[in-house]
Amino acid sequence: MERILSGIKPTGELTLGNYIGALRHFKDFQNRGDVYIFIADLHALTMPIEAETLRNNSRDIAAFYLASGLDPKRCTIFLQHTVPAHAELNAILQNYLYMGELKRMTQFKDKCSKMNDNQIGLGIFAYPVLMAADILLYDATIVPVGEDQVQHVEITRDLVHRFNSRYGEVLVLPRAEVTKVGARIMSLCDPSKKMSKSDPKGDIFLKDPLSVSRKKIMSAVTDSGSEVRFDPAAKPGISNLLTIYAALKDITPQEAEKRFAKFRYGDFKKAVAEAVEEELGPFKARYEKIIADRSYISVLRDGAKKASLVAAKTLRRVQKAVGLLSVDE
Numbered sequence: 384m385e386r387i388l389s390g391i392k393p394t395g396e397l398t399l400g401n402y403i404g405a406l407r408h409f410k411d412f413q414n415r416g417d418v419y420i421f422i423a424d425l426h427a428l429t430m431p432i433e434a435e436t437l438r439n440n441s442r443d444i445a446a447f448y449l450a451s452g453l454d455p456k457r458c459t460i461f462l463q464h465t466v467p468a469h470a471e472l473n474a475i476l477q478n479y480l481y482m483g484e485l486k487r488m489t490q491f492k493d494k495c496s497k498m499n500d501n502q503i504g505l506g507i508f509a510y511p512v513l514m515a516a517d518i519l520l521y522d523a524t525i526v527p528v529g530e531d532q533v534q535h536v537e538i539t540r541d542l543v544h545r546f547n548s549r550y551g552e553v554l555v556l557p558r559a560e561v562t563k564v565g566a567r568i569m570s571l572c573d574p575s576k577k578m579s580k581s582d583p584k585g586d587i588f589l590k591d592p593l594s595v596s597r598k599k600i601m602s603a604v605t606d607s608g609s610e611v612r613f614d615p616a617a618k619p620g621i622s623n624l625l626t627i628y629a630a631l632k633d634i635t636p637q638e639a640e641k642r643f644a645k646f647r648y649g650d651f652k653k654a655v656a657e658a659v660e661e662e663l664g665p666f667k668a669r670y671e672k673i674i675a676d677r678s679y680i681s682v683l684r685d686g687a688k689k690a691s692l693v694a695a696k697t698l699r700r701v702q703k704a705v706g707l708l709s710v711d712e
Contacts (some may be wrong), residue, residue, distance in 0.1 A: 384416050384417055385415055385416030385417070385524050385525050386416060386417050386419070386521055386522050386523050386524050386525070386555075387412045387415065387416050387417065387418045387419070387523065387524070387525045387526075387527065388411060388418075388419045388420075388421075388517070388518055388521050388523035388525075388526055388557075389405065389409065389412075389419075389420055389421075389527045389528065390422060390423040390425050390463065390517065391405060391406075391422065391423060391444050392423040392424075392426045393422055393423070393424055393427050393437060393440035393443075393444050394427045394430065394432060394440065394478075394580065395440065395580030395581060396440070396580055396588045396589070396590060397443070397444065397447060397580070397588070397589045398568075398569035398578045398579070398580055398586045398587055398588055398589065399568060399586075399587035399588075399589070399596075399627065399659065399663075400569075400577065400578035400579075400586075401569075401580075402447075402451075402589060402662075402663070402666075403562075403568055403627065403630045403631070404529050404562055404567070404568065405527065405529070405562075406447055406448070406451040406656075407451060407630075408418040408527065408543075408562055409448065409451055409452070409453055409458075409489055409527075410452030410453055410454075412458075412525075412527065413453070413458055415525075416524075416525070418453075418457070418458035418459065419458070419459045419461075419521050419523070419690060419693075420453060420458055420459070420460050420461075421460070421461050421462065421463050421466075421517070421686075421690070422441050422444050422445060422461070422462050422463060423463050423517070424437060424441050424462055424463050424464050425463045425464050425469060425470070425513060426463070426510065426513060428506060429504060429506035429507040429510055430494075430504075430507065431476070441462060441619040442674070442679065443670075445460065445462075445679035445682065445683055446670050446673040447589060447670060447678050448460055448679075449529065449669070449673050449678070449679060449682065450666050450667075450669035450670040450673055451666065455682045455685065455686065455709050459686045459689045459690050460682050460683065460686040461683055461686035461687045461689075461690045462687065463517065465683070465687035465690075465691075466687055466691050466694050468520055468689045468694035468695055468697070468698045469513065469516055469517060469520060469694070470481060470516075471698055472516040472519065472520055472601060472694075472697070472698055472701060473509075473512055473513045473516040475701055475702070475705060476512050476515055476516055476519070476546075476701075477509060477512045478543055479542055479545055479546050480511065480512050480515070480538065480541075484511075484538060484541070485508055485509065485511060485512075486508075488510075488511055488534060488535070488538070488680070489531075490510070490531065490532055490534070490535075490612070491507060491508060491510065492505060497579050503633050506543045510535075511535050514535045514539065515535075515538070515539040515542050518536070518539050518557050519539065519542075519543070519554050519557070519704055520557065520693070520697045520698065521578060521690070521693055521694065521695065521697070522555040522693075522697060523555070523557045524555060524556075524557055524558065524560050524702075525557070525558060525559065525560050526539075526557050526558070526624045527559075527560050527561075527562070528550060528559050528560070529561065529562075529567070529670070530560070530561055530562060530567055531577075533559045533561060536557060536558070536559035537559070539557060540556055540557065540558075542554075543555070543557075544556075546704075550704040550705065551704065552698055553701060553704045554701070565624075568623065568626065568627060568630075569619070570582050570585030570586065571584070571585045571586075571587070571599055571600065571602070571603035571604065571623070572584050572585030572603075572604055572629075573585055573604065573622045574604060574619035574620045574622070575619060579667075583675070584599070584602075585599075587599055587600070587659070588673045589663070589666075589667070589670075590667075591596040593660050593663065593664060594668070595641065596656070596659055596660065596663065597656040597660065599648075600624070600655055600656040600659065601652050601653070601656060603620060603623075603652065604620045605620045605621055605648050605652075606618040606619065606620045606621050609647060609648060610643060611625070611640065611643040611648070611651050613625045613626075613636040613637055613639070613640040613658065614639055621648075621651075622636065624651070624652065624655045625639045625640055625643070627653060627655055627658075627659070628654065628658050630657045631658045631659065631661075631662050632658060634662075
C-alpha cells in the first residue's frame with residue numbers, strides 16, 4: 384500500500400489556488416493508500432508571523448481539511464509540532480545535507496533576494512531539511528506538491544540515497560506528484576504571478592464571501608482581442624480563468640476552451656464565477672459548521688497520537704543506524 388503525505392503551511396489565508404492545487408485532491412488519495420496530512424506550523428516560523436495569526440491559520444486549515452472531504456477514519460490529520468519526532472529527525476538529518484545544496488534551492492534564493500543577511504534566519508535556509516524529515520518520518524512513497532515544491536522532494540531523494548549508501552536501507556525513497564490540471568493558479572490581477580495568499584485584489588481567499596469572489600473574477604485582467612482561447616503566452620489572463628474552470632469541472636483547459644469558443648469575455652467570466660460559487664458554496668458551509676462545533680480539535684488530538692506511533696518507529700530506526708545509544712533496550 385502506498386503511503387501518502389502532504390501538508391500546508393499556515394502562513395496566510397488559503398486561496399482558491401490552494402484549494403484547486405491541493406485541498407480538492409486530498410480526499411482522492413484516501414482511495415489510493417495510507418494518508419497522512421499535516422499542518423506545517425513549524426515551517427511557518429521560518430518567517431516572521433504573529434502568534435495569534437499562526438493559531439488562527441492553523442485552526443482554519445484543520446477545518447478546511449475536514450470540509451474538503453478528508454475523513455479522520457480513513458486518514459491521519461495532525462499538527463506538525465505535536466509530533467516531536469519531526470524536530471528530532473530534523474536535528475539528525477541536517478548533518479546529511481550540505482550548505483552548497485541548500486544555497487542552490489530556488490525558494491531560498493527567491494526569498495533571500497528580497498532580504499538582507501540580518502533578516503535571513505537559519506530556519507529558512509534549512510527549510511528543506513525539516514521538509515525531508517516530514518516526508519521520511521512516515522516512509523512516504525508519494526508526496527503531492529505544487530510545482531514550486533518539487534525541488535524539495537528531489538533534495539529529499541538525494542538525502543535518502545546518501546544516507547542509505549552509508550547505513551543501508553533505512554529510509555524510504557519518496558516521489559513527488561504534481562496535480563496536472565490547476566496545479567498553478569495565477570493572480571487575477573497579474574497572471575504572470577502565482578495566486579499566493581498576499582494579494583487582496585488578485586487572490587480569491589477561501590474565507591471570502593461568495594459575492595466578493597464573484598466580483599474579483601468579474602474584475603480579472605483579460606487580454607487584447609475577444610477570443611476565449613487557451614494560450615498562456617499570448618492570453619495569460621483568459622488562460623488562467625480557463626484553467627480555474629477546467630480544474631473545477633475536471634476537464635482539460637482545451638476542453639473548456641471549446642465550451643466557450645463563442646462567448647464574450649463578460650459571459651465567460653460569469654460562467655467561471657458560477658463554477659467557483661458552485662464549488663466553494665458547499666465547502667464554505669461545511670467549514671463554518673466545523674469551526675462552530677470545534678470538531679477539528681479531537682481530530683488533531685487523535686491524529687497526533689497515531690502519527691507519533693509511526694514517526695517513533697522511523698526515528699528509532701535512524702537513531703540506531705547512526706549509532707545513537709538507546710537506554711530502553
